[in-house]
Amino acid sequence: MLLPRGGATAEGRRNMKWAVAIACAALILAQAASGTIIRVPEDYSTIQAGINAASFGDTVLVGPGLYEETITLAYGVYVTSEYGPAYTEITAHGHIITGADSSVFEGFRVTNDGLGTSWGYGWSESTTIIRRNVFIGHYVGLHCGQTGSAETIVNNVITDNAHSGITFGWDAAPIIENNIVYDNNAGLHHYGTGYAPTIDYNDVWNNVTNYSNVTPGPNDISADPNFLNTAKRDWRLLWPSPCIDAGNPATHYNDPDGTRNDIGAYYFHQGGPAAIYLTPDTTTVARGGSLGVTYTAINPSPTQPLSFYAKTEATLPNGNPFPVFLKQAGLGPGETKQVYITHTVPMAAPLGLYLYTTYIGVPPNTLWDTDVFPFSVEP
Secondary structure (H helix, E strand, O other): OOOOOOOHHHHHHHHHOOHHHHOOHHHHHHHHHHOOEEEEOOOOOOHHHHHHOOOOOOEEEEOOEEEEOOEEOOOOOEEEEOOOOOOEEEEEOEEEEEOOOOOEEEOOEEEEOOOOOEEEEEOOOOOOEEEOOEEEOOOEEEEOOOOOOOOEEEOOEEEOOOOEEEEEEOOOOOEEEOOEEEOOOEEEEEEOOOOOOEEEOOEEEOOOEEEEOOOOOOOOEOOOOOEEEHHHOEEEEOOOOOOOOOOOOOHHHOOOOOOOOOOOOOOOOOOOOOEEEEEEOOOEEEOOOEEEEEEEEEOOOOOOOEEEEEEEEEEOOOOOEEEEEEEEEEEOOOOEEEEEEEEEOOOOOOOEEEEEEEEEEEOOOEEEEEEEEEEEEEO
């Protein structure tokens, strides 16, 4: 039997698979020691209400779901999602995210609501840190403003924006590193006189114009990132990907597994012999309905075959685990294998939020990797 959910190793690795903890687990703990963690929707029903209630050093921790609102960040407040951009979406039009000095915005998918033109992050001229997000479907993904703009934009995915992925003007000085910017009209765009950004270690690829009045970073690349499944909005990296171990090599950017930073919003877990990804068809299921899940298991080794067990369980709304299956599996050298599994939700299933978790490893206590996603059972 593999380590159960809640064991120190299992819990730590489970959390690391989510953008909320990828680069900032230590920051959450440090802020929690001196500030307050405000939970949305438990404490406040909207993200903005949570921000308005926060003070310098507080954390606004946002649960999974769709939030139809614009957001104005606050000085020194850290706004992050609990389960990352795949499961936490902010949708609106206009300037959706407005920055503030010394604030952090992390772990969200920011989309256009179809009701008007949008800027995912709009012209704030601040020192906001923007990381581990996905900006998709806007006029401009991120507009940093002009003089006085000094945002840090790191480890995001920015795609399908009609004008540009990232725009900045005059002598704005944003730091733009470790991002994947693809399938936009312009990838990076600069206007006006003066030029003061720091641009490096990005993958700027397949835009109509990759760089518009912008000098590419000396370590930028332009290559297909090899995403897992963009049709299901899963921007995790498959092996091999040119973005793995291609981000800024400074140690403070390192991935949680201790390896060099991976470009993009997600890192590829190299802490074990194999990696596991779960991609659900939906995160809302009715009683009696079906929940389809694509399992992707990856063996990065070009020479070593692998044999292991996969254990899946669902955590019920009351916190109790419910076993789903335990199966033996194998991967050849360098093999990536996908399996699609469908579950029927019982008519008597409790309503509420569930966690679906898979562990892979070798019994009795060798855990290689885990993945988890939230889903809701509704009437």
